[in-house]
Amino acid sequence: MSNPTAAPSHHKVIILGSGPAGLTAAIYTARASLNPVLIHGPLAGGQLTTTTDVENFPGFPEGVMGPDLMQLMEKQAARFGTDVKVDTIVQADLSKRPFTLKGQSRSYTCDALIIATGAAPKYIGAKNERELLGYGVSTCATCDGAFFRNKVIAVVGGGDSACEEASFLTRFASKLYLIHRRDSLRASKIMQQRVLSNPKIEMVWNKTVLEVQGDKQIGVTGLLLQDTADGSTSLLPCDALFVAIGHTPNSQLFTEQLKMDENGYLLHSADSAQTDVPGVFVCGDVQDHVFRQAITAAGSGCMAAIGAERWLESQHMG
Numbered sequence: 001m002s003n004p005t006a007a008p009s010h011h012k013v014i015i016l017g018s019g020p021a022g023l024t025a026a027i028y029t030a031r032a033s034l035n036p037v038l039i040h041g042p043l044a045g046g047q048l049t050t051t052t053d054v055e056n057f058p059g060f061p062e063g064v065m066g067p068d069l070m071q072l073m074e075k076q077a078a079r080f081g082t083d084v085k086v087d088t089i090v091q092a093d094l095s096k097r098p099f100t101l102k103g104q105s106r107s108y109t110c111d112a113l114i115i116a117t118g119a120a121p122k123y124i125g126a127k128n129e130r131e132l133l134g135y136g137v138s139t140c141a142t143c144d145g146a147f148f149r150n151k152v153i154a155v156v157g158g159g160d161s162a163c164e165e166a167s168f169l170t171r172f173a174s175k176l177y178l179i180h181r182r183d184s185l186r187a188s189k190i191m192q193q194r195v196l197s198n199p200k201i202e203m204v205w206n207k208t209v210l211e212v213q214g215d216k217q218i219g220v221t222g223l224l225l226q227d228t229a230d231g232s233t234s235l236l237p238c239d240a241l242f243v244a245i246g247h248t249p250n251s252q253l254f255t256e257q258l259k260m261d262e263n264g265y266l267l268h269s270a271d272s273a274q275t276d277v278p279g280v281f282v283c284g285d286v287q288d289h290v291f292r293q294a295i296t297a298a299g300s301g302c303m304a305a306i307g308a309e310r311w312l313e314s315q316h317m318g
Contacts, residue, residue, distance in 0.1 A: 008107035008300075010098060012317065013308055016089060017116030017250075019046020021284025023073040024301030025114045025308075026117050026166055030080035032309045037083045039103065039111075044086075045070035046118050047285070053175045057294055060260045069294070094277050095258045112279045112308040115254070115266065116301060119247035119292075124156055124188040128213040136220030136240045137212055141165040144240075149175055150174045151239035154223055158182060162244035163191035169242065170200040179204040181228050204236065212241055243281070249286045258282075265289050266299060273304035274311070281307050288304070 015022050018040035029036040048054065048066035055063040064072075078084065087103035092276050096111040121139040123129055129137055138144040145153075145168065153173040155166045157181035166178045178195060183205045185192045195201050204225070210233065211224035220236040249264045259267040259276045266282040270273055273281040283294055283300035 001062070005086055006106055008100065008109045009037075010311060011035065012110065012112065013037070013112045014039060014099075014101065014108055014110040015114040015116060016040075016101075017118055017286075018044045018048065018074065018084070018283065019048060019070070019116060019118050019284055019297060020073065021118075021297040021301035021304070022114070022116030023070070023077050024298040025116060025305040026077035026082040026301075027073070027080060028302055028305030029114075030077060030082045033080060033084070034309060034312070036114075037085060037108070038077065039085045039087050039089060039101075039108070041088045042086065044074070044075060046297075049071070054294060058079075063247045089253060092253045094256065095281055097279060099102070099279070103135055105315070111315070112281070112312055113249075114273075114301075114304045114308055115275075115280065115282045115286060116284040116297075116304070117253070117286045118293040119249045121218075121243065122246045122248055124209055124243055124245060125208040128214070129212050129241075130208075132212050132214060132216065132220060132241075135216045136214055137243070138178075138240065139243050141242055142166050144242075145169050145172045148172055148240045152237065153177070153240045153242065154204075154236060154238040155242045155244055156244075157244035158186045158244065159244075160187045160191050161246070162210075163187040163195045164276075165242055165244045167191075167194050167198065170198055173200060176201045177204050177238065179207050179223075179225070180208065181208050182206065183281060207234075209241070247285065247292075249289070251286055261289075263289060273300060273307045279308075279311055279315075281305075281311075 009086045015038040023304040026038045046303040087105040089101050089103050095102040101108045149172045152175045153178040156179045206228045207225040210226050213222045214220040251264045266287045281304040283304035285299040
């Protein structure tokens, strides 16, 4: 727990988040001799730690495992002097400088803040979905796919994430159903082609999941589906449900302190990572609802770091 009597530790730059954006920002600010402190919660590495083969990150012609890539990035950041701390920030005050962050372990102040807090998976709201999370319901194919070898798996969603999860899970599943509430996928053409041409995948169009059936002893046994056209219901037997319907940006700490769009993604100036509060910069999935790629997150982390460095120089604090 925080010690209210302890004086906060002060730093030139604090980075919140340890995904590709936060770690790239750490590499750049550390190399600029700004001695950054990177703070992350109990799970390090961002969403890439739940991904298997990353085939589209430049420099890895044979691909790289997501967790391995994040470990390499953290080693690189540490090599240049980044101080990595594990804490959960519960309160932020950006109304005056230095900015103040209150963590569960202690409090911190900083001259410049880089927010790279990422995004969290959304849930569909079906009955028993949360109760059976970890008992046949999952939001992470990489984490849990191997538990369902030669089983029937269902994935819900229609975007790139759902198609990627479905394609990956076919290496374990005896059969896979991809459930989508519309009659066509929203995913990119290459991902659509990969799914629609896979003999293990059967599309379940115009359906939503009302209920996950099963219990914690036996796991998932099936899904109660509802037709989006006529409202009729049907039962789809399966052994697991993977939810892949998008994400919610982790921006709640900054409500009413920083400008956001209607979905909670943090806003920044054009051609800049600068938010509407001078000295506060944003990068990664907490500000990107379009691309959401490791490489674009890393690029935005570079932008945030260079922006912070230049801003500190302009304030004679660099």
